[in-house]
Amino acid sequence: MQGRIAELVARKRAGKAFSAEEIGEVVSGVTDESLTDAEVTDWLRAVFDCGMDGAETTALTHAMLHSGTVLQWPDEWAHLVVDKHSTGGVGDKVSLPLAPALAACGLKVPMISGRGLGHTGGTLDKLESLPGYRVTLSMDGIQDILENVGCLIAGQTDDIAPADRRMYALRDVTGTVASNPLITGSIVCKKAAENPSALVLDVKVGRAAFMRTEGEARQLAESMVTAGNGLGITTSAILSEMDSPIGYAIGNSLEVLESIETLRGAGPGDLEELVCVLGGILLTASNSAEDAEEGAFMILDALHDGSAFTKFQQMCIAQGADATLFESEPALLTGLGLLDASLNSTEVCVSEAGHVSRIDALELAQVALELGAGRKELGDVIDHGVGIVLEAHIGSELEAGEAWVTIYHRNSLAKELQQRVEGALTLSPEPVEPGSRIIDVLG
DSSP states (O other): OTTHHHHHHHHHHTTOOOOHHHHHHHHHHHHHTOSOHHHHHHHHHHHHHHOOOHHHHHHHHHHHHTTSOOOOOOTTTGGGBEEEEEOOOTTOOTHHHHHHHHHHTTOBEEEEEOOOOBSSOOHHHHHTTSTTOOOOOOHHHHHHHHHHTSEEEEEOOTTSOHHHHHHHHHHHHHTOOOOHHHHHHHHHHHHHTTOOSEEEEEEEESTTSSBOSHHHHHHHHHHHHHHHHHTTOEEEEEEEEOSSOSSSEESHHHHHHHHHHHHTTOSOHHHHHHHHHHHHHHHHHTTSSSSHHHHHHHHHHHHHSSHHHHHHHHHHHHTTOOGGGGSOHHHHHHHTTTTOTTEEEEEEEOSSOEEEEEEOHHHHHHHHHHHTSSBSSTTOOOOTTOEEEESOOTTOEEOTTOEEEEEEEESSOOHHHHHHHHTTEEEESSOOOOOOSEEEEEO
16 A cells, blocks of 8 residues: 555545545555554544544444454344443443343343543443452353343453554554544444444533533534444434533442442432433333333333342353352442551541532542542553542532541542642532533434
């Protein structure tokens, strides 16, 4: 392809669209390494600078998907395979209760997830708080767990979308990450490799989200919905608020514990809302519910009747977690490391009375990162036990001297971190009505 990339880049910069064949040619060169890093970077920069239309983005996603393995399922339940993707946020533990709740409703959820780089761990990091939990599964293991349990949450295998790994690594070091076509291709190709019949995307909006404005989030959501549908997957998206943390817990073990509370029907209202709305959309898309409202109530029932928690336990045990973890509350807390004698706690109290009007999720997440709950660099070791638990949320009324947050940390807590937490709360003298996190539903 010597000289070919220069020709394609020149055409793109002249305002011309790539054909599907040309995009496939580039992705093949990325995968088999016949293109140099410099050539791939030139092409990525042209896309970053000039964009792609919907047809180009779908063609890119298709080519990246078929650069590797696409999972195959038995005909008798292939139509029940679904998944969800979130663009990430603070306290975003939705996948942990959602996958087993969907399985309890009869769907199959092969959730291929990731690790976190940033303020808190990703879904895999959270689940690794459970001793023995294996995020690496063989293809036979994936098939077996999905057949017998109905859900799994595991890491990406090397043969899924190899083109994406190389492209993302180059985007990361060349400042070309923030491109909707490239983001769409990267996200949707990996989800499409699971071969789902339906996919729902949770695109976060706000100060603690990748997309800060509703307009930016809507553009990305529409791009991903178009690409997913273009691949034959029934694809929808929601826009959801990400200014305040989801639920009360920030941190790996703490978020697993809150997820389990949700699976027992005792979780925070905003987390339960997200799980029910996303689950309702997928149940409808797979023809397992008449509409999204009926589907949401099916998910709610699964959370409250114990069937979702049963699926969660089965999934964790099938992926190597110690079954005795779920025999008692002390066993669970001990396994999660939350009874560790070296784990200290500090309450932060308000100096005056008022109603909680704002909680700066990003600031709390950055404090959690400093505590060790996330990674500053690839290879950093996460401390699963540390984190932050809110004692109040938007709309809560607090008296002077009342604790609004508890910080879990090792050793002594740095005064600067405590002050940052104190500054993350805004009180109003007037009552505050908490709203729904759901901004809009697309598709």
